[in-house]
Amino acid sequence: MNAIRYDSSDVAIRMRNVTKIFGKNSLAAQALLDAGRSKTDVQAETGCVIGLNDVSIDVAPSQIFVVMGLSGSGKSTLIRHVNRLIEPTSGEILVDGADVRQMANDELRHFRRHKVAMVFQKFGLLPHRSVLDNVAYGLEVRGVGRHARLEKAAKWIETVGLAGYEKSRPRELSGGQQQRVGLARALALDTDILLMDEAFSALDPLIRSGMQDQLISLQRSLNKTILFITHDFDEALKIGDRVAVLRDGVVQQQGRPEEIVLRPANDHIEQFVRDVNKARAIHVSSIMEQGKFSVCDAAVPPTARCDDVLPLFAANQWVGVIDEFGHQIGRVTSQQVIAALARHTPPARQLLQASPGEQHE
Amino acid sequence: MFPEFVDTRPLRRAVDDALNWVVANWGGAFEAAARPLLGLLNAIQFALLATPWWVIIALVTLAAWLATRQWKLPAIVFAALIFLGVMDLWEDAMITTALMIAATLTAIVVSIPVGVWMSRSLRVRQVITPILDLMQTLPSFVYLIPTVMIFGPGKIPALLATIVYAAPPLVRLTDLGLRSVDPAVIEASRAFGANPGQRLLGVQIPLALPTILAGINQTTMMALAMVVIASMIGAGGLGYQVLQGIGRLEVSRGLFAGLGIVVLAIIFDRVTQSFGKQLQARIGLQEVRI
Numbered sequence: 001m002n003a004i005r006y007d008s009s010d011v012a013i014r015m016r017n018v019t020k021i022f023g024k025n026s027l028a029a030q031a032l033l034d035a036g037r038s039k040t041d042v043q044a045e046t047g048c049v050i051g052l053n054d055v056s057i058d059v060a061p062s063q064i065f066v067v068m069g070l071s072g073s074g075k076s077t078l079i080r081h082v083n084r085l086i087e088p089t090s091g092e093i094l095v096d097g098a099d100v101r102q103m104a105n106d107e108l109r110h111f112r113r114h115k116v117a118m119v120f121q122k123f124g125l126l127p128h129r130s131v132l133d134n135v136a137y138g139l140e141v142r143g144v145g146r147h148a149r150l151e152k153a154a155k156w157i158e159t160v161g162l163a164g165y166e167k168s169r170p171r172e173l174s175g176g177q178q179q180r181v182g183l184a185r186a187l188a189l190d191t192d193i194l195l196m197d198e199a200f201s202a203l204d205p206l207i208r209s210g211m212q213d214q215l216i217s218l219q220r221s222l223n224k225t226i227l228f229i230t231h232d233f234d235e236a237l238k239i240g241d242r243v244a245v246l247r248d249g250v251v252q253q254q255g256r257p258e259e260i261v262l263r264p265a266n267d268h269i270e271q272f273v274r275d276v277n278k279a280r281a282i283h284v285s286s287i288m289e290q291g292k293f294s295v296c297d298a299a300v301p302p303t304a305r306c307d308d309v310l311p312l313f314a315a316n317q318w319v320g321v322i323d324e325f326g327h328q329i330g331r332v333t334s335q336q337v338i339a340a341l342a343r344h345t346p347p348a349r350q351l352l353q354a355s356p357g358e359q360h361e
Numbered sequence: 362m363f364p365e366f367v368d369t370r371p372l373r374r375a376v377d378d379a380l381n382w383v384v385a386n387w388g389g390a391f392e393a394a395a396r397p398l399l400g401l402l403n404a405i406q407f408a409l410l411a412t413p414w415w416v417i418i419a420l421v422t423l424a425a426w427l428a429t430r431q432w433k434l435p436a437i438v439f440a441a442l443i444f445l446g447v448m449d450l451w452e453d454a455m456i457t458t459a460l461m462i463a464a465t466l467t468a469i470v471v472s473i474p475v476g477v478w479m480s481r482s483l484r485v486r487q488v489i490t491p492i493l494d495l496m497q498t499l500p501s502f503v504y505l506i507p508t509v510m511i512f513g514p515g516k517i518p519a520l521l522a523t524i525v526y527a528a529p530p531l532v533r534l535t536d537l538g539l540r541s542v543d544p545a546v547i548e549a550s551r552a553f554g555a556n557p558g559q560r561l562l563g564v565q566i567p568l569a570l571p572t573i574l575a576g577i578n579q580t581t582m583m584a585l586a587m588v589v590i591a592s593m594i595g596a597g598g599l600g601y602q603v604l605q606g607i608g609r610l611e612v613s614r615g616l617f618a619g620l621g622i623v624v625l626a627i628i629f630d631r632v633t634q635s636f637g638k639q640l641q642a643r644i645g646l647q648e649v650r651i
Contacts (some may be wrong), residue, residue: 039449127644
């Protein structure tokens, strides 16, 4: 398995028992929460809104960690705790070993300028500045000289595919282009950690898919730690190395995408899984026959997903799985893939039962 | 009649005595403190009177053209300035303009920081808003009399009265403009580690600028509205012509000087508004209408 192993020192972002209660009466709300009362109960009794309730996550370096939840689940609150745009009520937040909660104002600014960069759902671009100056904004805040920052900004504008738009104003660009500016602005800071708050949610499906691919390839070349927030389960499965599902401020389940698809922890997650394209979530390495076989004509890396091998079966009976050194470590057949997908698809008998003339339950 | 519960005469007497005491003991100090304001006003007035009329007409018409890039506003501005000259109001118009510019500049220097402060704290806003209401509604004669007592009749009390009356809209609109800046942009600047100064100068003020400009526009208009009252205590200018017209029952003098004030108001209003619109178009924000 290619699960990323790490010990406690090898964690980029660690949140431990983080609770956030919005409202004045947070002590009373905390007491009710500790007594095991639900979010709605606490809100009715104290007027406090529970943003996060005892959230603990570990994000390993160079990983895309996706927090997935519906609106109101607290996912945007969660990501804002990492760079302390929101102060937690209780709990511990460590970024690269540094305790974010203990930072004084100037330490916090230094941390935000050098350690974490953020991309926003609503872009948050400066409307009175050109694309070039927007991308250079973070560097400007950091105190980088004009010439150096514009040069760097121009490079990143090119990387995200916006060359030629340097002098445009943000409002002259489409949503997808604006978010590329937001992405370039964050990447220009060259931080190890990138926070992306529903970065692609405001975009059209096709543009979104393109941006997802671009993000994955950028992450491969830049090796950043990315905390990504989304309400789209498909998006979570597509880009996440690890996924946490959040509901009512509580982490319901976290694990690799296929763990969540194969073993949803509760009905809530089951509901998401039902509608999802499982071929995209299941890695071939988890269903392959291991061992020595004759070398196959077509081969994929172990990180490939069922989605990736399906087209290969049009011309091949077997598809090999090769490790990073080019050695074949196993193989899959179309039957294995179909079996894996079928196993996790809602059984067709529900449809049969509902045939006309039969009585209902 | 309303029954008399308390004898308020001692209170009234205390207020009067306090003012007399201030005039007697601090009059000189106040006058010294206001001298920079007087210097500013005199410098502006000197510059406007020393500049040949045709240079001023050319510059203001050019400004109108730069603000709109059309011929219509420059034509109106040109005609209006010619009207001032032809009606023998040029010098008075320049004196009035100097008073208005000095009051507006002072109001900008004071109001924008106060507006910034208000936008940052609910409590400050709760304290300052009633003061602004008071400044705008208290009849100007009420504070004019003590200021005249302290400074003596002349340009300083006139200028101070104009500032008191003209500054509130700029404070309010600065506060409003800063508070209406898109929170997503503010959050982004926080996330990138901008300090409060970088945030204010790099994000908030530029994005609030159209609203602040609308405030400056309002301030110039309010300052012009004060010129007649200001001239009663020695400011001179077009307001003085109006007063003389009233005093001598010379309707024509009052009418033409009054029209002169209107003409100045039109010039300043249209030119500053056009600059504001141009700025908004550049930033891409929706128009601020007052």
